[in-house]
Amino acid sequence: MAHAEHAAAPAILQEVNPAVLPRAVLVANNRSFSWITEKICGIIEGKTPAWWWIFFGVAVFVASFTVAGITYLIATGVGVWGHANPVNWAWDIVNFVFWIGIGHAGTLISAILCLLRQKWRTSINRSAEAMTIFAVVCAAIFPVFHVGRVWYAWYLFPIPNSNVIWQNFRSPLEWDVFAVSTYGTVSVLFWYVGLLPDLATLRDRFYAAGDKFRSFLYGLFAMGWRGSNRHWSNYEMAYMILAGISTPLVLSVHTIVSFDFAVSLLPGWHTTIFPPYFVAGAIFSGFGMVLTLMLPLRAVYHLEDLITQYHIDCMCKITLATGTIVGYAYAMEFFIAWYSANPYEGFTFINRAFGPYAWAYWIMITCNVLTPQFFWSRRVRQNTTLVWVLSIFVNVGMWFERFVIIVTSLARDFLPSSWGYYSPSIVEIFTFFGTFGVFSTLFLLFIRFLPIMPMAELKAVTPQADVHGGSDHH
């Protein structure tokens, strides 16, 4: 189609000749197809490195905290957490929103960037999608187990029953049920479709290597993919459509999550700015997490040629942009609180910044608004270690953002008589801590057994994939 455009382009364009604008190198050193295949499949085919076992062991151990915490909770009651009137939601929902937010970057990278033809995404989208799915898994733990009677959680789904009673579709929580489950499902499907050709590659490589068993396993899921171009054309179309629907999906999910608060009448929750603010925040934290995960991976597997400085720059810039949006949202909340002339509203925000939870508020401001500003500097962006550290700040900050929104608003609401102060119990802390183990466990399994990058797509963005000999225009 680049074709058609140029045919129609006005003369002036010819002179400007965008073609000669330097194009970022997505796969450096002009690597060949087979080099890419070797590189990525090598990770899976090679023998498991010792460090993997160590990390895996640690991850599983950490994950066991969540399992233990949840078991205790179910056996005893929600009371083992720190909740109480007036703070009936705290870490549970904070963690839920936090993890969901993390997940968003994955979908964003793979879907939105795909739609925007941002080819640089290809190197990171596979692991980003994996991250999404694992984050959703971690997120789902909390809303499910924070309910008082988890064994009745099925009441949340419209299943015909002998009590002929249904769900309340006016409740944002009910919307959440649909949003999150849809999000999880679609992410998995999207991810799987992307994996299809690579699984076929692995199938055949293992067969060649004489490993019938693994060849069979990968083959089973490759569904007999054979690289037929007639398939490719439908495949590409389907992939594009999935990308297309994932984009509104990812936006809607965090919008709906933000409705949980925006629909209520609590000062500090009842805010129309929430949807865009939450989505921006989600992308912000998401990219933070992508950086946190990808940079070590890049170092360990020497993927500098695939995850180039260009990629890191892009991600840093997005972090900077969304971080600034979030900062703007914070400011806006204050302005609206003042402008609304509602004393309850006004107090809530003053209380956030200077009340008993001020410490949380200022951690949030520091990590979310100040930290990303460093990314203005190219030198910072080029210092991967520094970028990695900053990305961790971003993750911390976004967790605190949710904490500030949820807990400080609840702790001091309308009637001073019911004001209180929430502090977490050890069980809560361990349960949350454990989810990082759950996440890492899944992620480690992923990098060990699945191609961490979409080989087919990577090849497609190399010059030699171009049937017209290395240039878009001719």
Add this chain to the structure above:
Amino acid sequence: MSKIFPPSANKLPLQIIIYLGVLVGLATAGVTYYMTPKYTRVGYAPVQPVPFSHAKHVGEVGLDCRYCHSNVDQSAHSNVPTSQTCMNCHNQIKLTSPLLAPVRESYETGKSVPWVWIHQTPDYAFFNHAIHVNRGVSCVECHGKVNEMDTVTHLQPLSMAFCIECHRDPAARLRDPKDVFNLNSQTLAAQGKAEQAAKFVHDWKVKPPQSCSGCHR
């Protein structure tokens, strides 16, 4: 060259899908039948300490329900008769019947006869007999034709669905108030007196609660 999968492998996916479909279908059907009150409650007919036959006492002798269940029209709770009530007659007839031994014993000692409870509602559902029997809902609606039962059997599911069905359309179930304890009577609707039923609903301001508070406290 990858020949791990034989040609036959191509048929498998479809077959698997079909089998799964059938399996899930069966499971759903099974659950909906076996795990709802329609199955768990209906048909419950335990052996009572005394083989009391409603068929004989009501059907043949012609006792009114209220002779034994004397408070059903005043109380939430339809009382089970005291042994004394039994003895009112059985100190004249069947004086020595071994079947009545528990009743006589209870009468002497004052200890209760451990009748087995058949029509139970869950503890969080508060059913009130008085309001129903006083406003045109007959015993039959929930208990069936007890007057024809030798051993009382649980006939209706008595599930929330069952209650709600009637609460949504009372007119269909109402009887002429004087027929309430006549277990052979017909509902007004069944007698083709729909407009009379409608009038009943209107005049008596019949408005069964459909919100939680009606039954749950």
Add this chain to the structure above:
Amino acid sequence: MKRKFEHPAPSAREQTGPKYWRSLDDLAATPGFKAQLAREFPEGAAQLDGVDRRHFMKIMAASFALGGVGLAGCRRPEANILPFGKSVEGIIPGLPQYYATAMPLRKSAIPLLAETHQGRPTKVEGNPSYAPHGGASSLLAQASVLDLYDPDRATAHTKGGAVLNAAAVNDLLAGISQRFAATGGTGLAFLAEESASPTRARVVKLLRRKFPKAVWAEYEPVTDEPPLAAAQACFGVNVKPLYRFAKAKRILSLDANFLSADSGSLYYAREFAKGRRVTKKDDPMNRLYVVESGLTLTGSMADHRLRLASSHLLAFTAALGGKLLSTEVLKPLTEGLDVNQKWVDECAADLAAHRGECLVVAGNHLPAAVHGIVYAINAFLGNVGQTVDFVGVEPSSAASISDLATALKGGAVKTLVILGGNPAYNAPADLDWAALQKSVAEVIRLGYFADETSILAGTHLSAAHYLESWGDARTADGTIVPVQPMIMPLFGGLTEIEVLARLAGEPTADPYALVFTTITAIAGGEPEKAMRRFLHDGVLAGSAYATNAVAFDQRGARALLREIPKLAALSLKNLEVRFIADHKMDDGRFANNGWLQECPDPITKISWDNAIMVSPKLGKELGIDPKGALLQVARKEENEFSIGKENARVFELAVGGRKIRGPVHIQPGLSNYTVVVPLGYGRTATGHVGKGAGFSAYPLRTSAAMHVATGATLTDTGTRLLLANVQEHWSMEGRDLVREANLDEFKENPAYVSGIGMESHTPSTIGEVGKKMTLAQRSAQIPRGGSLYDNPSLDGHHQWGMSIDLNTCIGCNACVVACQAENNIPIVGKEQVMRGREMHWIRLDRYYSSGTADAGAFGGEGNRELPEDPQVSLQPIACMQCELAPCEIVCPVNATVHDEEGINVMAYNRCIGTRYCANNCPYKVRRFNFFDYNERSLDSLYLGQLGPSGMPELVKMVKNPEVSVRMRGVMEKCTYCIQRIQNGKIQHKVKVAQAGSPGDVVVPDGTIKTACQQVCPVEAIVFGNILDEKSAVSQAKARAHDYSLLGYLNIRPRTTYLGKLRNPNPQMPDYAALPLSRAEYNQKNHPAGHGEHGGARAHEPAPAHGGEPAKKEGHK
């Protein structure tokens, strides 16, 4: 935490109830029973004569099985129905019965109706046929039911550890009786509680006639009646005052907490409210002056409150008396009094201006001299016979505990019989009672618990609860009321009169017979009939004390003033200690009552503990002034809170060498150097509930200084103690929650409430259409107002609503416990309350205001200071049943929805416990079962499945079978007592159906009462059908000063409030043109002077005007 207190599960297999049956064998013996068998159909409760009634009780007791199964319900697989063996008169399984009885307390009693379900009393209500209380009852009466089923109560008679059976006890008592008969009682001594029971008085007479040489002593650690001596001296007769507050336009209380700590409090509160209640602009309203050392409920109602040490009250009274009576005699008494003279003068002037319609009341604990002067003042002002009557009473001929102690010291006493009380715990410290008691050869103790005294006694006889006993009593005004058993003594407990009768060697010791004799003698007429009537009405008509036309006798009064106490200036080094009966524990007798322990103190809001209360000034001087946050965005807390829990410093309080340790609580409103210490805590020998709750202050008390002691000092022990304080923040923060005005403002603008709060400058939420509608229409049609949605209308036959009058609410907390009793609300224990997990469905918010709101965020001095002399505003808060309920919208599973009669209902069995509703409730009235509070004992909550589950059968019996007992993980809340509403409607429909007018389904106003409404002594709570324009609630809501809390949220609460009014005297030095909370509101929302939208502007919205000042506020 060793507290073990459990509640029953819904699926209770109550068949096991019979464990508590009194064996039915003894039935057969009695003639009445045979007679009953003779009848073919034993019906006709009409023939309930005494004898039958008692067996009836026995059979009743035998019927828990049905009580449980019938209503508490059972689950599959198999359950049994256990009908009575014999039909019981008047019993309809499934319908509760109500019987008249009374709860005796010291020299008075509260007439009650006890609700029994198949023989188990589950709830008591005030007996409406006793007019002075009008069906109200008290906090203690409500909670007393729980004591009946207390698993820790004494369950057997023991002697030296060995259990005695009934026969053995009789022999024991008979033995004593014979042994001392010879010597005329030499060496025999009795220590009993005060009592107003005519029967006991009669039996005691018999006893003393039989043992003339025996010592009969009575002791009460706290006093709720004025000293007889004073009246004796002043009037020369034995009279006690009965106040007629309804007639009093001006009231001066001298350290008298007549609203909650007097034997006549229920009556007084009710009468006071009559004089206080204002329904329209020209209604009169009384004015209350209070001079007090602590901050009492009475003080919190004051229009003018003067903080003064109790030990200075005599001086104050003298000063006032001198002014009023214009005499110099009292001058010497006023030496060293340090108060604003203007206060005294103006107060006196105001009283003088209301001769015959004012009233001066002195605290019962004050010395006779004060009472003497007060009698003089009342006499002089012509109040006697108007606002105060003097009624003749029997002088007590009993010896004091000190006399008894001397006797014991002499070793003259061989056998000591202690009836009730608990001297080992609460006797004056200087007597060293424990040692004395041990020194006696034989001590027989009749007690409800095996408490401190019983442990030291050789023989313990377990006493019967009043709901298990036959007896009688007199109310504060002398009306004789019956004490009827609802149930056979569960553990064969004995009543006091039975024990005494046996000791007196009476032919019949059967308590019923004893009461029968007494009453029929008094009532005269045909005995059986008289008795039946007495039992039926629950009062003996015309038995009140006779009013005595007294004449004030100067000389007598002078005698009281003979010795003039030296007035010592108080300071940090010389503190005054004021011992008060605790609002909940009383003198400690209720220490094992979980409902009372968990009920927060109405003023301090502390539950499960007492505290040493000190004034903010003293706090500063002691160096425990809590520091607020760096940037104080809200008023500073009055006490130190660490992570939401009050972390109090433990101090040592020493008086005359005696020491106690306790947590210090800074309490605004106290006289600067008065330390207030509630009695009744720190029990060492009590049940699982009472153990470890608070500290005992008795070790400080000496018979010389029973109520007030001076020369006390406080020293920090360096340790700290966490207190379960249910209200962390004390300030209203200048919000429009409790809307107050002075009477004069109200008179010119009765609708002043609508000039306050967001609503006053935002467009009406109900829109123009809504404004045109009547209340009834509005409640049924739910006008859309500015809303995006059109609201479905409510088509019920009734629309329920409630109105709470903040002007009369005295914050006695009776509603809190009444609700707990009615709705099976569990207690959660100190640890959970500290976390903020208390389950009360109705709570009382208590706010202080000092008139200095902080200036916004970066506070001016306002929020760095604690008010030393605050105004108190109380606000009962329960679910408001919002028409547009925010909680419903957010519940994902439809567990909480609206019913067609406008109630926000909860289906516990549908709730999955997301707690979203609680978050979205602006009033925070929803309560969540964080643990299985009903299944797990409080000390094993965190053990989950590993901990023991289930609870004693005994405790199950207190549960109201009409309400499901909630399980863990479920949200619960007030539903206007939905069970009462449903049953009320059903009974009405049944009635009309059987009466042949089935169409009249609308329940007449007043037939359905919520538990909180029914118990309220001041009738502050009105509930009813707002579709009915004439109903009490409709009329209340129609008043001009009716407002919705947080109305601007457009959630349309069905519970609305009537604004609070204050009636200050412009002449007084401490006159405030606006109530302090209102001043704070204005400072915060309308700075720069221009006041809020009062007056005519109140009604039409003025957004522009309103927006602007609030913006200013936002800036800071």
Add this chain to the structure above:
Amino acid sequence: MAAPSYGLIATFDTAPGLYRAAQQVRDAGYRNWDCITPLPVHGLDKAMGLKRSIVPRISLAGGITGFVTGMTMVWWTDAFDYPLLVGGKPMFSPMFAFPVSYELTILFTAFATIIGMFVVNGLPMHYHPVLKHDHIRRGMDDTFFIVIEARDPRFNLANTSALLAQAGGKDIKELET
């Protein structure tokens, strides 16, 4: 081996090579033939003369079903089958029915798309003659193939292999079914 022939397969080393060959085969008028590529080759569809995929239409159908299901479900449960008064909100309003319907739209679209893609591609097909080709492994790696099926009317061992050879195909082999 007497196994019936499936068709001919030819190897190409570069994408451009394949591209040009595909154009020739297309122009030769073959119908039942295919290209095997390790990556989606941009423009190859046109070169092969493939029509636009019909997957989008399936997706659209799925999406519409999803939205309708959502709206109907909310209306039926809350407004028709068991209407309950909830916070004074109407029994049904597209406002609060929207989020759920929206999510279902996406969910159903996703399923439709993927199932559609599989069905149209005739996948899963774990066994296929092409997969038996000795060097097919490289087809998932870096080499390109053209397969012309024997069932094509124009198929003729000699001419077809000539065509492939002349189009630049190397290592032309016969595939057995």
